[in-house]
Amino acid sequence: MKVVVLSYYNPWISGGGHRPVCFLEEDLKKGHEVVFIFESSAETECMPSFGLYNNPNLKLVRRDKYSGAFEAMNVQAQGIVSEDYLLDVWKPDYIRSHNPVGSYIELLKRCKEKNIPHLYDQMDYWDGFPVQPWGECTEDAYIDFAVSNTTISNWLVEKNSLKTTKPFAMIPNAIKENFAEELFVTYSEVEQRNIRKRKTVVYSGAIWPEWFDWDVMSYLIERRPQYDFLMIGAYNPSSDEDDGRNVKEIVARLKAFDNVTFLGQISHMELIPHLQRSNVSIIPFVVNDVTEACSPLKCFEYLGASLPVVTTALPEIKDYPMVFTAHSKEEFLELVDSLIQRGITEEQYVEMKTFVDDNTWKARSNALEDIALDMISQGE
Missing domain, CATH: 3.40.50.2000 (Glycogen Phosphorylase B;)
Known part of the structure; x- marks a missing residue:
């Protein structure tokens, strides 16, 4: 064709x-x-x-x-x-x-x-x-x-x-099939990352758009110094879509905290080990027409690494397995805490794996x- x-x-x-x-x-x-x-x-x-x-x-x-x-x-x-x-x-x-x-x-x-x-x-x-x-x-x-x-x-x-x-x-x-295959972790590996003393909360994707919720992100970083926050993605806008906001200033302020790392943009395959080693994934988006309409590709990739997901109220993913919706920054932090403390069961692991295979x-x-x-x- x-x-x-x-x-x-x-x-x-x-x-x-x-x-x-x-x-x-x-x-x-x-x-x-x-x-x-x-x-x-x-x-x-x-x-x-x-x-x-x-x-x-x-x-x-x-x-x-x-x-x-x-x-x-x-x-x-x-x-x-x-x-x-x-x-x-x-x-x-x-x-x-x-x-x-x-x-x-x-x-x-x-x-x-x-x-x-x-x-x-x-x-x-x-x-x-x-x-x-x-x-x-x-x-x-x-x-x-x-x-x-x-x-x-x-x-x-x-x-x-x-x-x-x-x-x-x-x-x-x-999710791409070959990417899902590379992302795959056994349940034994999930258990091992859950018992590590230092826990990692990961976000992957563009960080510069106006729908990224810096209020939620700052709240998490400031309130949980015992977690490592890994931010993967560009924080400089595309030259075609620069809306004049200075995201660099926000990033510079948060870089002062010892528990956050901004990796910037990396290749898709370089993303794999970072997701595999993390404990909880997040989607901190401002809720508006653009985000209510979206189908976050990152959600499929998080689940492909058997990562539970904490998100703001995005309607399209609310019924996906191991996706937990927060309606405030306080609730967002509570959900992150809860998931880090309890990890995931083998039944939940299988549920995520089945979902990824079907999508x-x-x-x-x-x-x-x-x-x-x-x-x-x-x-x-």
Whole structure:
């Protein structure tokens, strides 16, 4: 199958937004040919360091926001010289978009005219973002041009129903199978980490966005000097989404505490031993429209390392196994304390392992492809 993927960022952009590359990896495993088109210049210099960059079936193209000109970003993409060539010569079976990028609207119009089906995969509540470099107020057009629409959460399914009659299939985020295999810890190893004298509370993911709850984080660090708090993730914003807040100052203040470490951004595989050695994982997000809509990918990865999760009130994960919801910073600390003191039982360990096995990107990709194949057959 030939697939065109539209995204604002390149597949390996740091911070959140890993959904496009997770689906991309599954596409390539299936032998699909993919033209991945993006607009932002952020972190493009990092792309050659990723293994998939050289995959013979992946063509990486950066499209100029103003002229629409194509720039080949890897050797395989050198033949994709224009939209005309892409649509009339290469001839994709379908086009999949992940962000409502304003400058792609004309391309989507042309796809509709040429009967190339479009699947819009809504990966966030875009209206809630304080900075929207991809272009504001374009999502309605994406939904209208799409033959099928998917989204990440029940919250967004309900939200979308208020503005369109088009149905949205709900496909949450997940965990990569190979990553889950590397993350795997035996129950014996879980027991060993639970008896260590010094306990570790871990957070992984972007730390700079406005929805990260520094009030909760500061409260935990200041009240529990006997725990080690490990913060893994970028605290400098993407140049495209800098909203002017100085997160560095907050980080500098907290670095003065002996019980907190800010590792900054590390590779995905480097994350594994840190999760495996921790005792409790956390998701301290401010509760707002963006976070209520989200499907935190980190939650699946925490559970993959058999880590109990303490989170603020995020509706999409409240019923996941070993996920505990706090409605105040005081309750958040109580839950962390409780989980550190009692650890996890073997039954809870099995429950998490079963959940992870059932929630892989392979399964999500198969569900997405069923929708795509249905679109294609309808067009034929």
